[in-house]
Amino acid sequence: MPLPIQNDFLRPFLEQLASGDILTRAQLRAGLIKTFKLTSDQIEEKSGPHNVLTNRLAWCDSHFGAAGFVQKQQHPTDRMQDTFRITSLGLREVRTRYTGTDPLTVGYLQGFARSNIHRGAGSDETTSEAERELYEALEALRLNTPSSTASAGSQRKKAAWARLISSSLTRKRVSSCWRSKAV
Numbered sequence: 001m002p003l004p005i006q007n008d009f010l011r012p013f014l015e016q017l018a019s020g021d022i023l024t025r026a027q028l029r030a031g032l033i034k035t036f037k038l039t040s041d042q043i044e045e046k047s048g049p050h051n052v053l054t055n056r057l058a059w060c061d062s063h064f065g066a067a068g069f070v071q072k073q074q075h076p077t078d079r080m081q082d083t084f085r086i087t088s089l090g091l092r093e094v095r096t097r098y099t100g101t102d103p104l105t106v107g108y109l110q111g112f113a114r115s116n117i118h119r120g121a122g123s124d125e126t127t128s129e130a131e132r133e134l135y136e137a138l139e140a141l142r143l144n145t146p147s148s149t150a151s152a153g154s155q156r157k158k159a160a161w162a163r164l165i166s167s168s169l170t171r172k173r174v175s176s177c178w179r180s181k182a183v
Contacts, residue, residue, distance in 0.1 A: 003042050003052050006059055007105045011094075012036070013060040014069060014104070017086035018094045026080040029057055059106075067112035069093060088134075095139065 012035045016028055023031075033043060038053070045052045061084070064070035069090035075081035086094070089112075093104065 001039075001042065003038070003045055003056065004036055006056055009056045009060055010063070010104050010106070010109070011102060013057070014064065014086065014090055014094050017070065017084060018091065020086065020091075022083050022085045024080065025057065025061070025082045025084070028084060029053070029080075032057065063106055063109040064090065067109040069109070069112070092139075
């Protein structure tokens with residue numbers, strides 16, 4: 001029996017990183033083998049000279065990295081020791097539950113890659129703990145948003161808090177960026 005298609009690998013790859021832990025490519029590979037209950041024949045399956053499982057893992061790495069869902073730190077000599085960490089954008093995707101078909105496909109990720117917004121010159125692409133906390137606070141606000149029967153005043157208050165939290169984090173990030181440049 002052949003391996004699952006590339007799109008079927010995407011969500012399990014991202015879900016392994018959802019805890020926020022940094023995982024190596026070898027750990028992600030082992031997790032996918034366990035998730036799909038792959039046989040030794042499936043693990044060793046080749047397409048020409050290339051191992052299919054290794055290719056599926058590499059494409060997950062490539063698509064998620066380009067879309068900004070995952071950050072990768074390359075190991076200087078051993079690709080199986082490359083490390084991966086989920087970003088706030090990736091966390092949002094993992095936590096979103098869809099009804100019907102899962103939109104997490106290669107095409108969906110390519111749309112993110114085309115519209116990827118890059119941070120300013122000199123900044124890195126890492127997700128800080130403050131960004132994670134902000135994301136979780138905003139998600140909590142979103143989940144606790146009153147229904148349409150609630151007062152417009154309480155909806156405005158929640159929106160104001162969300163703007164305040166967001167602008168506060170932005171000011172911290174900008175000021176810390178300027179301080180680090182001045183040193």
